[in-house]
Amino acid sequence: MDNSIVKLRGYKDGLHLIVNPKISLSEIELAIQELFAKMNQPLTGTSIQIDMRPPVLNPEDFKHLETHLTETYNLVVNGVNIFEESGESPILAAPATHSIATDLSQGQNIDLDNAQVVRQTIRSGQTTRCLSGSVIIYGDVNPGGEVISAGDIVVLGALRGTAHAGANGGLTSVIVAMELVPLQLQIGSYVNRPPVGQKPRGYPEIARVGAEDIIIVEEFIKF
Amino acid sequence: MGKVIVITSGKGGVGKTTSTANIGTALAMIGKTVAIIDADVGLRNLDVVMGLESRVVFTSMDVIDKRCELEKALVKDRRVEDLMLLAASQRNRKDDIKPEQMKDICERLKEDYEYVLVDSPAGIEQGFHNATAGADEAIIITTPDVSAIRDADRIIGLLQNQGIDFINLILNRLSPTLVRKGNMISKNDVLDILNIDLLGIVPEDTGVIASTNRGVPLVHNDGSPGADAYMRIARRITGQNIPIPEMREDSFFSQIVNWFSRKN
Numbered sequence: 084m085d086n087s088i089v090k091l092r093g094y095k096d097g098l099h100l101i102v103n104p105k106i107s108l109s110e111i112e113l114a115i116q117e118l119f120a121k122m123n124q125p126l127t128g129t130s131i132q133i134d135m136r137p138p139v140l141n142p143e144d145f146k147h148l149e150t151h152l153t154e155t156y157n158l159v160v161n162g163v164n165i166f167e168e169s170g171e172s173p174i175l176a177a178p179a180t181h182s183i184a185t186d187l188s189q190g191q192n193i194d195l196d197n198a199q200v201v202r203q204t205i206r207s208g209q210t211t212r213c214l215s216g217s218v219i220i221y222g223d224v225n226p227g228g229e230v231i232s233a234g235d236i237v238v239l240g241a242l243r244g245t246a247h248a249g250a251n252g253g254l255t256s257v258i259v260a261m262e263l264v265p266l267q268l269q270i271g272s273y274v275n276r277p278p279v280g281q282k283p284r285g286y287p288e289i290a291r292v293g294a295e296d297i298i299i300v301e302e303f304i305k306f
Numbered sequence: 307m308g309k310v311i312v313i314t315s316g317k318g319g320v321g322k323t324t325s326t327a328n329i330g331t332a333l334a335m336i337g338k339t340v341a342i343i344d345a346d347v348g349l350r351n352l353d354v355v356m357g358l359e360s361r362v363v364f365t366s367m368d369v370i371d372k373r374c375e376l377e378k379a380l381v382k383d384r385r386v387e388d389l390m391l392l393a394a395s396q397r398n399r400k401d402d403i404k405p406e407q408m409k410d411i412c413e414r415l416k417e418d419y420e421y422v423l424v425d426s427p428a429g430i431e432q433g434f435h436n437a438t439a440g441a442d443e444a445i446i447i448t449t450p451d452v453s454a455i456r457d458a459d460r461i462i463g464l465l466q467n468q469g470i471d472f473i474n475l476i477l478n479r480l481s482p483t484l485v486r487k488g489n490m491i492s493k494n495d496v497l498d499i500l501n502i503d504l505l506g507i508v509p510e511d512t513g514v515i516a517s518t519n520r521g522v523p524l525v526h527n528d529g530s531p532g533a534d535a536y537m538r539i540a541r542r543i544t545g546q547n548i549p550i551p552e553m554r555e556d557s558f559f560s561q562i563v564n565w566f567s568r569k570n
Contacts, residue, residue, distance in 0.1 A: 092471075204501055206460060206463035207456050207459040207460040207463065208463060209463050223501065226452075226456055226459070227456055227459065241498075243499070
């Protein structure tokens with residue numbers, strides 16, 4: 084990683100402004116000014132996400148930065164990614180505003196009101212932890228990857244790794260994936276794994292704690 | 307200004323060194339200037355695979371310790387013009403070199419060479435960090451085994467954390483016959499998990515063993531399936547749009563049946 088104060092990068096899901104939060108706010112804003120001055124086209128109206136590594140900006144400074152970006156440069160800030168100290172995987176702190184998430188939760192007992200969104204594939208060795216609520220993952224969870232959530236887990240892709248919902252002990256939490264072929268599932272204090280040689284079924288599935296205190300998996304109807 | 311491409315895999319024995327030697331040679335054969343760095347300090351063998359073992363006088367360690375100039379440490383290939391090797395020290399250990407020092411060597415080499423290839427050691431420790439320190443892009447080598455794919459997946463995550471986003475995949479040692487019989491993971495299954503762009507497929511080619519032992523990279527052996535695959539990969543690296551040929555995954559018998567049914 085180089086040591087520039089701010090960087091602008093394009094990813095599959097749009098532009099990310101990578102901010103080094105160890106620098107003072109005024110220096111960050113100056114660097115942003117220089118960065119945008121170098122660009123040929125104004126970014127007016129573009130939506131961006133802000134990426135930071137700990138220690139993160141304090142909420143006041145962050146609010147200030149967000150307002151600064153919105154008002155001075157007419158940018159739309161639509162997400163904040165905070166990377167874990169280990170640099171292993173991002174945890175998104177922005178609330179889910181996407182309609183797809185709302186669609187998902189209708190008619191199902193899934194708590195996505197304060198869900199955190201992770202816009203990347205969780206690869207082997209990476210862990211995404213959210214101990215304040217549910218997690219939505221726009222991507223896959225590969226074998227060796229791990230998602231831990233105090234609430235529910237929704238994977239809008241294939242869940243091939245390990246998922247632990249209800250990590251604070253909530254037995255009503257559920258795990259939903261478009262393709263559910265996990266190595267192992269945990270809900271609250273219960274653990275289960277699919278039978279050896281389980282193939283993807285080709286439809287979304289939901290895992291919950293069933294009547295006999297075991298994790299059961301069934302077709303996820305409402306979508 | 308050239309670019310630095312690290313060739314890595316996580317797992318050992320999947321063909322990093324063989325691929326580095328062949329891609330480097332192939333790039334030089336199509337007229338590019340290439341420098342290859344062996345980053346496997348303490349377990350070097352890129353020089354052996356390229357048949358340059360007896361010509362290595364200085365290593366990257368000598369350059370770092372200022373015992374010799376970088377230009378002087380580069381070994382010229384015996385067969386192809388504009389192909390240079392910077393060998394690794396066999397006496398030292400991977401933690402004797404720091405990432406910044408490797409990065410500095412990469413930065414200096416890419417001023418003079420169009421392509422700087424770095425042959426990474428297996429693993430995710432210091433050697434990996436050194437190999438990737440100066441890289442602009444990465445090529446991941448994997449074989450169609452669950453263990454190699456798992457390690458490749460881990461490596462992709464680590465590279466992305468380092469800010470290396472241009473990552474391509476080479477699927478090595480694919481055997482169409484075994485895929486057909488259901489005994490090998492298919493190309494599509496590998497891409498489904500790793501979710502990165504495919505740079506090429508190298509079929510299983512027994513010629514690799516002989517070429518390694520003779521110290522003559524496979525690409526010199528015109529017409530072998532592996533050589534052709536590496537030549538195509540090199541051309542794709544230079545930006546040429548060369549399609550990846552579909553491997554025939556149907557049997558010889560069914561090919562004949564298809565051939566007859568087409569006639570009718």
